[in-house]
Amino acid sequence: xxxxxxxxxxxxxxxxxxxxxxxxxxxxxxxxxxxxxxxxxxxxxxxxxxxxxxxxxxxxxxxxxxxxxxxxxxxxxxxxxxxxxxxxxxxxxxxxxxxxxxxxxxxxxxxxxxxxxxxxxxxxxxxxxxxxxxxxxxxxxxxxxxxxxxxxxxxxxxxxxxxxxxxxxxxxxxxxxxxxxxxxxxxxxxxxxxxxxxxxxxxxxxxxxxxxxxxxxxxxxxxxxxxxxxxxxxxxxxxxxxxxxxxxxxxxxxxxxxxxxxxxxxxxxxxxxxxxxxxxxxxxxxxxxxxxxxxxxxxxxxxxxxxxxxxxxxxxxxxxxxxxxxxxxxxxxxxxxxxxxxxxxxxxxxxxxxxxxxxxxxxxxxxxxxxxxxxxxxx
Amino acid sequence: xxxxxxxxxxxxxxxxxxxxxxxxxxxxxxxxxxxxxxxxxxxxxxxxxxxxxxxxxxxxxxxxxxxxxxxxxxxxxxxxxxxxxxxxxxxxxxxxxxxxxxxxxxxxxxxxxxxxxxxxxxxxxxxxxxxxxxxxxxxxxxxxxxxxxxxxxxxxxxxxxxxxxxxxxxxxxxxxxxxxxxxxxxxxxxxxxxxxxxxxxxxxxxxxxxxxxxxxxxxxxxxxxxxxxxxxxxxxxxxxxxxxxxxxxxxxxxxxxxxxxxxxxxxxxxxxxxxxxxxxxxxxxxxxxxxxxxxxxxxxxxxxxxxxxxxxxxxxxxxxxxxxxxxxxxxxxxxxxxxxxxxxxxxxxxxxxxxxxxxxxxxxxxxxxxxxxxxxxxx
Numbered sequence: 099x100x101x102x103x104x105x106x107x108x109x110x111x112x113x114x115x116x117x118x119x120x121x122x123x124x125x126x127x128x129x130x131x132x133x134x135x136x137x138x139x140x141x142x143x144x145x146x147x148x149x150x151x152x153x154x155x156x157x158x159x160x161x162x163x164x165x166x167x168x169x170x171x172x173x174x175x176x177x178x179x180x181x182x183x184x185x186x187x188x189x190x191x192x193x194x195x196x197x198x199x200x201x202x203x204x205x206x207x208x209x210x211x212x213x214x215x216x217x218x219x220x221x222x223x224x225x226x227x228x229x230x231x232x233x234x235x236x237x238x239x240x241x242x243x244x245x246x247x248x249x250x251x252x253x254x255x256x257x258x259x260x261x262x263x264x265x266x267x268x269x270x271x272x273x274x275x276x277x278x279x280x281x282x283x284x285x286x287x288x289x290x291x292x293x294x295x296x297x298x299x300x301x302x303x304x305x306x307x308x309x310x311x312x313x314x315x316x317x318x319x320x321x322x323x324x325x326x327x328x329x330x331x332x333x334x335x336x337x338x339x340x341x342x343x344x345x346x347x348x349x350x351x352x353x354x355x356x357x358x359x360x361x362x363x364x365x366x367x368x369x370x371x372x373x374x375x376x377x378x379x380x381x382x383x384x385x386x387x388x389x390x391x392x393x394x395x396x397x398x399x400x401x402x403x404x405x406x407x408x409x410x411x412x413x414x415x416x417x418x419x420x421x422x423x424x425x426x427x428x429x430x431x432x433x434x435x436x437x438x439x440x441x442x443x444x445x446x447x448x449x450x451x452x453x454x455x456x457x458x459x460x461x462x463x464x465x466x467x468x469x470x471x472x473x474x475x476x477x
Numbered sequence: 478x479x480x481x482x483x484x485x486x487x488x489x490x491x492x493x494x495x496x497x498x499x500x501x502x503x504x505x506x507x508x509x510x511x512x513x514x515x516x517x518x519x520x521x522x523x524x525x526x527x528x529x530x531x532x533x534x535x536x537x538x539x540x541x542x543x544x545x546x547x548x549x550x551x552x553x554x555x556x557x558x559x560x561x562x563x564x565x566x567x568x569x570x571x572x573x574x575x576x577x578x579x580x581x582x583x584x585x586x587x588x589x590x591x592x593x594x595x596x597x598x599x600x601x602x603x604x605x606x607x608x609x610x611x612x613x614x615x616x617x618x619x620x621x622x623x624x625x626x627x628x629x630x631x632x633x634x635x636x637x638x639x640x641x642x643x644x645x646x647x648x649x650x651x652x653x654x655x656x657x658x659x660x661x662x663x664x665x666x667x668x669x670x671x672x673x674x675x676x677x678x679x680x681x682x683x684x685x686x687x688x689x690x691x692x693x694x695x696x697x698x699x700x701x702x703x704x705x706x707x708x709x710x711x712x713x714x715x716x717x718x719x720x721x722x723x724x725x726x727x728x729x730x731x732x733x734x735x736x737x738x739x740x741x742x743x744x745x746x747x748x749x750x751x752x753x754x755x756x757x758x759x760x761x762x763x764x765x766x767x768x769x770x771x772x773x774x775x776x777x778x779x780x781x782x783x784x785x786x787x788x789x790x791x792x793x794x795x796x797x798x799x800x801x802x803x804x805x806x807x808x809x810x811x812x813x814x815x816x817x818x819x820x821x822x823x824x825x826x827x828x829x830x831x832x833x834x835x836x837x838x839x840x841x842x843x844x845x846x847x848x849x850x851x852x853x854x855x856x
Contacts, residue, residue: 136798137791143802144786166794170770174790182786391549407523407561411553412516415545419515422801423522 100279100306102338106448112330112357115447118307118338120186120238121277122178123153127338128354128443130436131156131188131362136165137181140367141426142433144183149403150430151437155183156362159231159241160192160199164214164221168234176236188362189237191228191269193244193283194311194343205245207261225268233275241309241342242269244283249317249325255287263299270303281307281340288321290328297332307360308333309340314349314363322349326356333357347376347439347463351456354443366436370428373417376435378459380466382410384428389414402434403427479658479685481717485827491709491736494826497686497717499565499617500656501557502532506717507733507822509815510535510567510741515544516560519746520805521812523562528782529809530816534562535741538610538620539571539578543593543600547613555615567741568616570607570648572623572662573690573722584624586640604647612654620688620721621648623662628696628704634666642678649682660686660719667700669707676711686739687712688719693728693742701728705735712736726755726818726842730835733822745815749807752796755814757838759845761789763807768793781813782806 104116118125131154132139132147139147139155147155157177162168171180177187196203196212203212209224225243232240243265245258262285273280282305286292301308310329313322326341333339340360341353350361366376373384377397382389384396395405396413404413404427416424439459446455483495497504510533511518511526518526518534526534536556541547550559556566575582575591582591588603604622611619622644624637641664652659661684665671680687689708692701705720712718719739720732729740745755752763756776761768763775774784775792783792783806795803818838825834 136794136800138795138798138800138802141801143805165798166769166790170790173770174772174788180788180791180794182791390545391552393553409553409559411545411549412559412561415515415559416517419517419544421515421517422520422804423517425801426522426805 099277102307102336104336108447108452109450110453111355113354113443113447113452114357114359115444116338116359118359120279122184122186122238125154125186126440126444127359128350128440128447129154129360130350130440131360132367132433132436133362133364134181134183135161135364137162137171137177139429139433140371141422141429144181146403146426146430147183147433148185150434151441152185152433153437154186154188154360156188156190157181157235157237158192158195159189159228159235160195162189162235163192163231164216168231172234172236178236186238188239188360189232189235189241190342191232191241191243192223193228193241194246196223197246198315205261207264209243210245225265226272229269229272229274233273233278236275237278239279239281239307240273241281242266242283242305244285244311246285246312246315247287249287249312249315249321251287252289252292255285255289255292259285259292259296263296266300266303270305279306281305281309281338283309283311283342284329284333285312286329287312288317288325290325293325293329294332297329301332301334305337307338307340309342309360310358311342313341314344319349319352323352323356326353326358330357347436348460350439351443351460354447354452355456366432367429370432371425373424373428375413375428376432377466378462380463384410384414384417386414396431397435400431400434402431404431404434478656481686481715483715487826487831488829489832490734492733492822492826492831493736493738494823495717495738497738499658501563501565501617504533504565505823506738507729507819507826508533508739509729509819510739511746511812511815512741512743513560513562514540516541516550516556518808518812519750520801520808523560525782525805525809526562526812527564529813530820531564531812532816533565533567533739535567535569536560536614536616537571537574538568538607538614539574541568541614542571542610543595547610551613551615557615565617567618567739568611568614568620569721570611570620570622571602572607572620573625575602576625577694584640586643588622589624604644605651608648608651608653612652612657615654616657618658618660618686619652620660621645621662621684623664623690625664625691625694626666628666628691628694628700630666631668631671634664634668634671638664638671638675642675645679645682649684658685660684660688660717662688662690662721663708663712664691665708666691667696667704669704672704672708673711676708680711680713684716686717686719688721688739689737690721692720693723698728698731702731702735705732705737709736726815727839729818730822730839733826733831734835745811746808749811750804752803752807754792754807755811756845757841759842763789763793763796765793775810776814779810779813781810783810783813
């Protein structure tokens, strides 16, 4: 039911392009998954997601367990039907949320008890419970329950890794649905020896894919890249590799170069709602007064719905007037930008030009960050 | 450039069906215009408006003068291009807003000075200034500047009517654009003699259409209908008649019966954003717990995008989780509902069955208001 086909490998890096086959369609990799925490990618309809080229979306077991409830979603026909998204869905287990969103929690060897961020009620996650939740949601890819410590706290990471590994076994044993792939998660903070131990242990459990968790949460970029360098080579070639919660275009390109296949991040959708548009020459803050009378689209040549139909002046007006249409138009553009980036990445890997693509993309993207107005924008 | 063609008259009421021809397309009447105050019908894109059957939208000279500025919109190619709406637009003059939104204003014979509700800055509208603003916006239909007193204050209405009439003459004289129709506004509160005097005066100025202003702002329904009875017969048969700021399905049907052709109201869009969906069996508040596990669409048989794709359970989840997709899906349904109502009204007038349609519509619509669950919903 699941199959990972590698179609091309870059000869000069660890980048590879392939397809992960799921019951709800093929996912071309490397892939970027927009985040639909509460069974909706904020401001977008599923039609919008299709139109911007999204091939996989993420939803969150923690949020959906709390509201509206995983059993309700199961009884209503599962998450795909509930939210009217016909493509593949990956559900995060809620481990990260329990350890980041929640102000009160109590971890023990068996699981974690926590207070709901919505209504203060108390709840408990165990590996078995989380498998029930994700199976009820019916995502195509489920993640195991893990513990996410601050990446630089060695003592906490050593301690947590034991639980993460024990929970990985229990998730593996509890998981039943054959139409749902289960991915293991490697933890270990920024410590190469812990990552190595975790990679060896988790891969020994034979999951259908492997994630690298606990990154992009406080460490430096150099520490993140070094951790990938220490971890990815220990993951099996023939399974997809998922870098959780990453990221920006820069981090995605660095991850692809190191052999990562899956990415997800709130970055493009969150900054969109602040009026930040991604372009090939850097970020553009539409609230800037210089766009007041600017008839150009956000990025000339961009084929997204927003750029085909609206000027920077109008988009600025929507944000200044706090009109919600602006949030949707910005999100459409930013997800389209990310999906176009991934399509370009896949093509360059197949062409054997990934490193050149990466270099030229980053040169233009970084160059624009500080400039007032760019030649490409003026043209 | 403008033409009003009456295609059918109801023999048993004053209802009529026709077409108002404008430079941006034909408006079938009776018509309901969704309100796009700030150059966007809140939460919807122009594509959404087309898909729900909107044929005319309203924008507001007061808001657009203040932000982003009428001259900017003119320099950017006019309101149609600015907001990417290719159909007809009617602009309200801002009279109503100056007299309702603004906490500080000073009216004199020449015009009105007021404080911006956005930044507290001081501004002045005169009839000539408002014509400049509406011509800069480039709407298909412009409204004259009028004064909107509380409908039951006779002294204020007598006083204000003099200014409204003097300003109507000055608007008429100042208006230049031939590709923009100018509609006069009849005022006079709930006082039949004032309305009669106003109708006679304003129609003597030969506008391309006539509006009835100052209603639906505090008077009873009986007072509103009586005012229409006293006013509409004094308006010329061969010009469109516009009941400003109205309304609910009930008020629209009462207005159509009395010979009104144009309506606009924030009602369907505003209640949508509170989670209230309009159905043929009354209003449905999606936050009600009884919809938690309801797999039915909002209204079985409805052909709108929302009803074709989403369950009540999912829509309730979006509202409970405060996800903005819910606002758009509710607005799509409610505007579709209103536009379908108007299409049914037009068809019934042409069929000679308007009164029967009105009766059966209101019977079902009112019956559902208080019921917990309706046969039509259960089916």
